[in-house]
Amino acid sequence: MPPGLSRSNSCVDIDFTLRRKFKKTAFRPLQRDVIVAALEGNDVFVQAATSFGKSLCFQLPAVIDHGITIVISPLLSLMVNALRAADIDAGTINGKTPYEEKQRLLQDLATGHPLTRLLYVTPEQCATESFRRHLRVVHKQRELARIAVDEAHCISEWGHDFRPSFKQLKWFRENFPDVPIICLTATATPQVRQDVISTLGLSEANLKVFTMTTSRKNLHYEVRFKSDEEDHYEDFRMWLGGVHKRRAEDSERRSELERRNQRLDNVSGIIYTLFRSDCETLAARLRADGIGAKPYHAGLPNDEKNETLQRWVNNDKGYDVIVATTAFGMGIDKENVRFVVHWQVPKSFEGFYQEAGRAGRDGKSSLCIMYYSREDRDRAYNRLSKDAKENNSNMEARLKSLQALIKYCEDTGTCRHCMICSYFGEKGVPECDYACDWHKDPTGLRKAKESGLQSEDWNMEFADLCSAFGRMTRTSSTMPANGAKANTKIPMRVALSYKTDDNTTVNGAHEVVMVDLEFDHRDDFFGAIKQTFRAIEKSDMDSHSNIGNRVF
Numbered sequence: 001m002p003p004g005l006s007r008s009n010s011c012v013d014i015d016f017t018l019r020r021k022f023k024k025t026a027f028r029p030l031q032r033d034v035i036v037a038a039l040e041g042n043d044v045f046v047q048a049a050t051s052f053g054k055s056l057c058f059q060l061p062a063v064i065d066h067g068i069t070i071v072i073s074p075l076l077s078l079m080v081n082a083l084r085a086a087d088i089d090a091g092t093i094n095g096k097t098p099y100e101e102k103q104r105l106l107q108d109l110a111t112g113h114p115l116t117r118l119l120y121v122t123p124e125q126c127a128t129e130s131f132r133r134h135l136r137v138v139h140k141q142r143e144l145a146r147i148a149v150d151e152a153h154c155i156s157e158w159g160h161d162f163r164p165s166f167k168q169l170k171w172f173r174e175n176f177p178d179v180p181i182i183c184l185t186a187t188a189t190p191q192v193r194q195d196v197i198s199t200l201g202l203s204e205a206n207l208k209v210f211t212m213t214t215s216r217k218n219l220h221y222e223v224r225f226k227s228d229e230e231d232h233y234e235d236f237r238m239w240l241g242g243v244h245k246r247r248a249e250d251s252e253r254r255s256e257l258e259r260r261n262q263r264l265d266n267v268s269g270i271i272y273t274l275f276r277s278d279c280e281t282l283a284a285r286l287r288a289d290g291i292g293a294k295p296y297h298a299g300l301p302n303d304e305k306n307e308t309l310q311r312w313v314n315n316d317k318g319y320d321v322i323v324a325t326t327a328f329g330m331g332i333d334k335e336n337v338r339f340v341v342h343w344q345v346p347k348s349f350e351g352f353y354q355e356a357g358r359a360g361r362d363g364k365s366s367l368c369i370m371y372y373s374r375e376d377r378d379r380a381y382n383r384l385s386k387d388a389k390e391n392n393s394n395m396e397a398r399l400k401s402l403q404a405l406i407k408y409c410e411d412t413g414t415c416r417h418c419m420i421c422s423y424f425g426e427k428g429v430p431e432c433d434y435a436c437d438w439h440k441d442p443t444g445l446r447k448a449k450e451s452g453l454q455s456e457d458w459n460m461e462f463a464d465l466c467s468a469f470g471r472m473t474r475t476s477s478t479m480p481a482n483g484a485k486a487n488t489k490i491p492m493r494v495a496l497s498y499k500t501d502d503n504t505t506v507n508g509a510h511e512v513v514m515v516d517l518e519f520d521h522r523d524d525f526f527g528a529i530k531q532t533f534r535a536i537e538k539s540d541m542d543s544h545s546n547i548g549n550r551v552f
């Protein structure tokens with residue numbers, strides 16, 4: 001047979017497919033090595049930074065290889081449309097797949113010789129007996145090319161985003177020991193890595209592990225300190241206004257944008273908030289200030305979410321900024337996202353890294369701002385301990401991850417890129433060309449922390465006072481910032497939970513008292529709190545009367 005007519009996994013095939021099917025001119029560093037390792041039939045573990053191009057590592061082998069690749073992903077895949085547009089036979093089966101489409105894909109599997117090259121499924125789908133039956137048929141015909149597990153950290157209980165259904169994926173190795181597995185993640189600590197490998201039963205002898213740096217040197221990381229008294233909306237709005245102004249005033253930039261038919265105010269970004277209600281109010285507030293912002297969260301109708309996503313991707317006017325919960329995250333691949341803002345401290349270090357990683361996927365400089373307050377920190381710990389009471393799976397890992405994130409925020413003496421890489425177990429020092437607040441201005445950073453955060457001393461004194469009174473716990477409060485002026489009246493609101501004498505709870509919760517105070521001196525503040533405590537002690541708490549929302 002003349003050379004070139006036989007089907008092979010040669011580099012010629014790979015390069016050709018890259019150009020022809022994926023319309024890319026060259027591989028990124030190590031992408032080729034991963035793809036070759038997969039095509040040689042190895043099990044492969046890939047850990048690489050957000051936006052590295054991990055999808056190509058299983059999509060390209062799927063196009064070249066004989067048979068079908070099953071891609072397990074926790075997300076409703078946004079990829080399938082793009083693959084179909086490139087004339088690659090791809091499909092998805094998940095809870096939202098229309099009945100006819102699901103039947104079409106299942107019938108394709110039932111032939112034993114599917115035409116589909118890439119089938120994206122959820123782990124829950126993989127656990128159903130009927131789906132497994134179809135896969136057995138395909139496997140019997142030697143047409144099951146590979147299993148790809150995307151977001152593989154979800155397998156590990158040591159990961160931030162553990163999903164029990166991912167644990168069931170060990171079924172693949174137990175039932176199809178000859179079918180190679182490739183798993184990919186951007187966020188695995190060494191412990192998570194090991195857990196994923198052993199849970200999936202990847203064979204040591206036949207396993208190629210690629211761990212690339214998590215560093216994204218075009219991302220500029222910044223922590224902005226605040227306290228509850230302060231509305232950081234103004235800070236953000238001024239920053240964004242400044243960006244718009246600079247674009248407008250730079251005549252070169254302006255004409256370049258005009259030439260490319262781009263709007264001056266199309267500075268694309270994402271603001272992450274923890275709460276759905278914040279998505280709505282913040283987006284509305286931004287719109288009232290002339291900024292094209294839209295909310296995105298799981299509570300919105302699908303049509304609305306799809307439209308928002310599509311119009312944001314298209315850079316349509318009015319859709320520049322998405323204010324989202326984490327429902328909008330993994331898998332979002334828009335190239336020109338110039339900023340990602342965390343409105344509050346997120347739940348985990350990995351979540352922060354993943355979400356920040358939506359920025360700058362075109363390689364250009366982009367800003368990742370995290371607003372951090374100690375009140376938010378306390379609330380994050382409170383939420384975690386509440387979750388622990390309801391469901392304590394994965395708690396140790398979640399606590400460690402949150403602690404690492406808080407350390408990241410509080411640290412004013414280390415490069416942010418270094419902290420991120422070291423969290424993921426990297427030894428080297430990543431490049432940071434003034435791409436973090438510490439490198440830019442270490443003194444300014446320290447000062448900003450001192451003046452911006454609620455004082456830890458106040459916190460400690462408050463905690464001491466609570467324990468002296470025995471039955472009080474501060475559940476949340478506004479505390480004065482270090483820089484608060486001594487002679488300004490500062491309104492305070494303190495939520496206290498009160499343990500009754502017999503240590504029972506009322507209406508399923510401890511009594512909660514809201515205390516509104518104004519203080520103009522530190523001693524006055526603590527004096528007022530003491531008085532409040534005494535008043536509560538004197539009141540007839542043991543009658544279990546609810547004194548919630550009592551204002552002193």
Ligand SMILES: Nc1ncnc2c1ncn2[C@@H]1O[C@H](COP(=O)(O)OP(=O)(O)OP(=O)(O)O)[C@@H](O)[C@H]1O
Binds near residue numbers: 026028048050053
């Ligand atoms: N060799 C390449 N040349 C140019 N662009 C590429 C190449 N490989 C991948 N890309 C592009 O890089 C972008 C990111 O790829 P992908 O979504 O696979 O990233 P990822 O590693 O899965 O990131 P994340 O973990 O953040 O989701 C995509 O737009 C993809 O088309």
